[in-house]
Amino acid sequence: MLLDAKRSHLLVVDLQARLMPAIHDGETVLRNVNILLEAAKRLDVPVTVTEQYPKGLGATVPPVQEALPPEAATLSKTSFSAARTAPIAERVADLRGRGRNQLVVCGTEAHICVLQSALEFRGTGLDVFVVADAVSSRSPHSVAAACARLLHAGCHWVTTEMAVFEWMEAAATDDFRALSPLFR
Numbered sequence: 470m471l472l473d474a475k476r477s478h479l480l481v482v483d484l485q486a487r488l489m490p491a492i493h494d495g496e497t498v499l500r501n502v503n504i505l506l507e508a509a510k511r512l513d514v515p516v517t518v519t520e521q522y523p524k525g526l527g528a529t530v531p532p533v534q535e536a537l538p539p540e541a542a543t544l545s546k547t548s549f550s551a552a553r554t555a556p557i558a559e560r561v562a563d564l565r566g567r568g569r570n571q572l573v574v575c576g577t578e579a580h581i582c583v584l585q586s587a588l589e590f591r592g593t594g595l596d597v598f599v600v601a602d603a604v605s606s607r608s609p610h611s612v613a614a615a616c617a618r619l620l621h622a623g624c625h626w627v628t629t630e631m632a633v634f635e636w637m638e639a640a641a642t643d644d645f646r647a648l649s650p651l652f653r
Contacts, residue, residue, distance in 0.1 A: 472598060472627070472635035474512040478561065478569040479505060480590075481518045482551065482576030482583050486527030492577050492605045493612070499532055501603035501629040502575050504651045506536040508633040511647055514573075515564055516541040519551045521582055549582050552589035561590060571596045573632055575603035580611035587624050598625040600632055 481502060489495045509516050516538055518529055523545050528534070537543075546554035552561070561572065572595045574587050583604050591597045599619055606612050620626055627635075630652055637644050 470596065470625070472571055472573065472632055474514050474636035474638075476568055477514045477571045477573050477636065478564045479509045479514050479516045480551065480561070480572055480574045480576075480586065481506070481516065481529075481533065482574060482586060483519055483521045483526070483578070484530050484533050484576050485520055485523065486530055488521075488526050488577060489530055491607050493607060493609050494605050495577075498575075498577070498603055498605045499530065501600065502533060503536045504629050505573070505575060505600065505603060505632060506533070506538070507651060508636055508648050510536075510538040511644060512636050514636065515569060517557065517560055518543040519554075519557060519576070519582070519586075520545045521549070522547050550585035550589045551582070552586055552593070561595070562593075565595065570594075571598060573598045573600060573627075575600040577604065578606040578611065579604040579615040580606050584615045584619060587619055588622055591622060591624055596625070597623075598627050598632065600629055601626050602628050 544556050548554050551557045572590050576583055587597045587599055
């Protein structure tokens with residue numbers, strides 16, 4: 470199954486100020502999340518950002534905040550799974566009711582909040598796509614464990630480039646001309 474921009478919803482999980490310095494390959498994660506956000510903005514893919522206990526972990530890092538489309542929602546949570554926080558679950562359900570049944574997930578930490586959110590939203594019947602090069606944890610071993618578990622549970626493991634090119638669908642379009650330079 471391919472991603473479809475008209476059916477997708479991007480969930481950006483916990484890219485927060487006090488957490489990011491400890492994340493393995495955090496700069497790559499942030500670069501790829503910003504590419505996803507640029508594509509989402511261009512292709513009208515709704516964006517939801519979560520913040521795990523922002524009082525303790527800080528707000529979403531400025532490079533991500535600055536890249537958010539105006540319609541993006543930033544919602545705080547204390548549950549590790551975003552699906553267990555009513556405003557987030559309600560937003561996902563509302564967008565699903567409007568045909569957005571593909572949830573594209575990126576962020577941190579892969580083996581905790583990303584994993585629990587992806588598994589629980591998958592359990593509601595959503596098609597969940599986790600963006601491999603836009604998720605990480607403090608340890609690469611934790612990312613590998615999360616990948617194995619998510620794949621076993623029926624989630625899809627994709628890359629940033631896969632997601633964006635599937636959303637674009639074709640070359641020789643204005644969207645392709647605008648977004649393909651992000652990968653050079």
